[in-house]
Amino acid sequence: MKLKYIIPILFITLFTVSCSSDDDNSDTIINEVENLKKIQELTNATHSVELFNTSGKFETGYNAITIRIKDNATNNYVENASISWMPVMQMSTMKHSSPKSDITKSLGQKTLYEGFIVYQMANLDGSGWSLKVDYTIDAINYSVHSDITVMQSEYQNVTSFMGADDKRYIIAMIEPRSPKIAINKLKLGLFQMESMMSFPVVADYQITLDPRMPGMGNHSSPNNTDLNYNLAEKMYEGNLSLTMTGYWVLNLKLLNDFDEVLKGENVTEEHPKSSLYLELEF
């Protein structure tokens, strides 16, 4: 009879012991990338620049990237670098860059830096893109450059288009990363292609949203909101209701600050899909 009481106590003791022993053995080498997968390492004579994200690969669309720099001589991670980068797509007749953020130190992390790149296109074999990373450590400048592989995403999560104002824009989906049957927070990045190498964020426009399921009569969902610019996050935010899992088309319209439509149309029976749209499936 007493066994009934002893067994739980035994278990509790065991677990407690195992927990505390873990704590005791905490590593002296800092490992802050436990939940991330390494995409690639760019190496020069002095350093290895390691690139991480959650999937371990670059795909078209928004890529949140975590960077770590290892001193090849000491095997220590550099904690005081200032970093900039330049992704470049080499095409047959020309080359261009892509929207990207500045690189900042990750909040609360010692060895990590972060930023994002929006790859607006990819070759089928993933070739064509290269990444140059410039960094400064203790007032000494370094640089590393390498080809990278960017695969085509299965669904259109980024689109590049010419607006009615004859300017070229790029819209990329930032969130939701893992959509669910709920009201999801939808975050889109809007960039203008100012030149081949410059893609600044466009502020204070508006993006309307009409999600549809083409596989099921092109029905919509309720309580979606149009997207407005969030100054702090430098992106557009709105609510996206997904009533079921499956393939959704997010029909969009881009309006400038004078409420003029730059791209996209309303969805009707005759016109089931806007010319400006993104896709997702879950």
Next chain:
Amino acid sequence: MKKLITAVIWMFCGGFIFAQESHDTKKDTTKLDEITLVGRRKLSNYRQEKTLSSIDDYLEKSNKITMIKRGNYAWEPAMNNMNSERLNVTIDGMQIFGACTDKMDPITSYVDVSNLQKVSIGSGQSGSENGHTIGGGIDLQLPNSKFQGSGLKTSVDLGYETNGNYRTGGLDLEYSGAIFYLNADGIYRKSDNYDAGNNEEVLYSQFQKYNISLQSGYKLNEHHTLEAAVIYDKATDVGYPALTMDVSLAEALITSVTHKYENDSTFIQSLESKLYYNTITHVMDDSKRPDVPIRMDMPGWSDTYGFYSKASMQVSKHALEVNLNGFYNRSWAEMTMYPNDLNQSAMFMYTWPDIRTLYSGIYAKDTYAINDHTSLSAALRVGFHQNEIAKETGLESLQIFYPEIGALKNRALSSFTTNYLYKKEHYDVSFGAGYGERAPSVSEGYGFFLFNSFDNYDYIGNPTLNNEKSIEANFKANYHENNFHIGLETSYFYIMDYIIGNIDESLSAMTIGADGVRVYDALSNAKIFNVYLNSSYKLSNSFSVNGTVGYNYGSGSNGENLPLIKPFSYLAEVNYSIPKFNAALQLEGNGNQTRYSSYYGEDETPSYATLNLNLGNEFNLKTNKVVLKYGIENILDTNYSTYADWNNIPRQGRNFYINMSYVIY
């Protein structure tokens, strides 16, 4: 009058004070108080029916009950023009809830006549003994304890009907000892597609089911008895011609353990306590339909755990009944849709997102015999009702529509009814009044894109609905003189916060081809009225005629007619009955449905009339008994449908049937 007023005041001040209502249970279809099921246990009964008729068929013969048909199987009972959500349907006091979001499995489909002894029907609040209701309560009662010591009895039943090539077979074994009994029975039914009038085949109207049950009791001593019952019911390949989907599996396991205490010399004369569990699996699919816009699977599950404990006491002129009950239900249903574009992945949603319902309540009834011909009764039920959306995904999906809701919703429910009966030699009158409340059903509260093929809308549940409340009044009068009888029965319901779907133009229908989306909402009120007049005349000892006419009315505060309100109806019957033989010719029909509800998807159903002939014989072979029931239904092969036929599917055309029961003692 003074007496009445005094009595009413008494009642409100003093709680339960009440009257001896003499329940003369007449085995007549026009009588609603209590219908005794003429099943295989009452074979000597001279009712003009098939011994193997389904419960659905049986219930349909009752005056106030109509069966809503989506096919040839699993009809949905409606009483006082109200169906599932507004009724409390129980099996021997046990709560059990269908697992289909489209009401394709009313719980009456999970039992068979072979399981039951009788069906107890209470109209309006008089049906609130087992739970809260607006329209009434139907309790499908299992047989009572059988400690007769009569030994082994076996009976075999066989039935065949020409229309649909409908075959039925049943076997019943019963052992009854002085302290132990065991009853085992099984029944199997199979029907192909039936033909409507003029040999028009109704596609997808086939079904197949079997039901087995085991009931056993052991007498611990003079006062205490223990009983256990298990019912297993499984239907496969059930077609629903009125719907776009069929059912590949409808399976129920219903179990209970009961303790009974009976003692005439103590204050509590009987105390019956039951613990029960039932589980239902219901799988809707459209794999047999050649042409659908999209393939889908819609499985559903419903598990219920519960108990009740009821006591009855007799204190001088008071007959007191108390029933304490509670249950916990889990309802879960999903929908998976397979896009025609094979590159797209399947679409999935929770149509019932794991809804848990917890209820506990107490019911008390007192019947007080004021004098020899006057009695007064009153009953009260109060309860606590809680819904919980157990699945995070479910809560989040409903929050798309109702961002402010939480997972829990608590409700207090109450019901009160009182009845005054005055009875003299040649006439009796009774007045009743009641107030009742109900919580929204799982579909009404939490359904997520449930397609209703009746009005062609998708329905969204509304967790913020108020309780639906009803004030009812009923009146009944009977007059008998020699061989003549005439009776009038009427009831009126004023229902507040009447729950019904309301079109929301801003929402986009999910189902391909649907006209839009309705969100469950409440009309500020709705009125439902019905009146039935019945009479009979006995021409001689063996010849009698009887007839019933009925009228029903229902409208909502939005000025629209309510859906599924029975039009003018009539029934006339000529009976001939001598020992060992009976015959009946029956004319049954409805008037034109002029007050149909186009707003809720109805169209006008034309009038119809059908003629049926039923015959019955009984004879003995040595010590054994044979009962034969045979006849012709819809003799004139009329092609018709009634207001209660979902999407106007036509009913059965001419049908010859024969049922044979062989009882071995």
